[in-house]
Amino acid sequence: MKHVIVITGATGTGKTTVSTYLKTKYQIPRIITHTTRPMRLGEKDGVDYYFESDASFSKNHYLESVTYAGYQYGSSYEGLERAFEKSDLVSIVLDTKGAETYVRELKQQAFILFLTVGKSVILHERLKDRGDQLEMIQSRIKSKEYSRDLTLPEALKQMATVIQNDDWKQTQDKLAAIVTALKTPSL
Ligand SMILES: Nc1nc2c(ncn2[C@@H]2O[C@H](COP(=O)(O)OP(=O)(O)O)[C@@H](O)[C@H]2O)c(=O)[nH]1
Numbered sequence: 504m505k506h507v508i509v510i511t512g513a514t515g516t517g518k519t520t521v522s523t524y525l526k527t528k529y530q531i532p533r534i535i536t537h538t539t540r541p542m543r544l545g546e547k548d549g550v551d552y553y554f555e556s557d558a559s560f561s562k563n564h565y566l567e568s569v570t571y572a573g574y575q576y577g578s579s580y581e582g583l584e585r586a587f588e589k590s591d592l593v594s595i596v597l598d599t600k601g602a603e604t605y606v607r608e609l610k611q612q613a614f615i616l617f618l619t620v621g622k623s624v625i626l627h628e629r630l631k632d633r634g635d636q637l638e639m640i641q642s643r644i645k646s647k648e649y650s651r652d653l654t655l656p657e658a659l660k661q662m663a664t665v666i667q668n669d670d671w672k673q674t675q676d677k678l679a680a681i682v683t684a685l686k687t688p689s690l
């Protein structure tokens with residue numbers, strides 16, 4: 504069966520780091536999503552996101568789309584199909600609302616991976632270290648979406664796998680077990 508590893512959780516918990524690691528270590532492609540948020544230093548159009556204007560964003564066909572901290576984000580059916588052409592196991596980085604939609608739409612094909620950290624103050628430090636602008640960090644942390652995504656939503660509790668991503672080595676070991684299980688054909 505084809506699977507999408509849906510990586511979700513609050514800003515700074517390591518979602519992008521995990522999806523990049525899955526790609527380099529296990530050749531698991533990531534579905535690239537669309538956003539109207541400005542590009543961060545080091546990001547590339549078509550690699551990190553398809554960066555859109557409000558006008559171009561509205562022209563795509565979305566499986567789901569959300570507003571997160573004032574910007575629009577969306578994942579397309581075409582992006583999912585393109586990733587599935589490359590591999591039966593792919594990943595996507597979504598907020599928890601998008602993760603809930605993915606479960607409704609893809610059912611058993613969606614594997615939910617919720618990332619968290621022991622103390623949320625760690626997240627502020629990580630965003631500073633990542634080089635985010637102070638203004639962006641402050642508005643992000645004040646957003647209702649950020650607070651919401653610190654906790655695993657009720658609707659995902661039954662099926663989600665939770666990784667507390669404090670120690671990167673431990674996270675790598677947990678990811679290895681998950682990838683092995685998902686690559687093992689079920690009887
Ligand atoms: N629902 C949904 N969420 C998305 C999509 N693309 C990115 N996100 C989420 O939007 C939020 C903000 O992403 P971003 O601005 O890149 O900041 P990040 O939290 O540091 O990764 C994160 O929770 C992402 O997982 C999408 O297509 N749909």
Ligand SMILES: Nc1ncnc2c1ncn2[C@@H]1O[C@H](COP(=O)(O)OP(=O)(O)O)[C@@H](O)[C@H]1O
Binds near residue numbers: 668
């Ligand atoms: N286990 C970890 N320990 C320390 N720093 C981490 C860990 N995982 C990720 N990071 C760092 O935290 C920052 C935020 O990670 P990122 O993957 O961009 O988070 P997200 O995509 O969830 O916003 C990055 O600078 C990343 O290198």
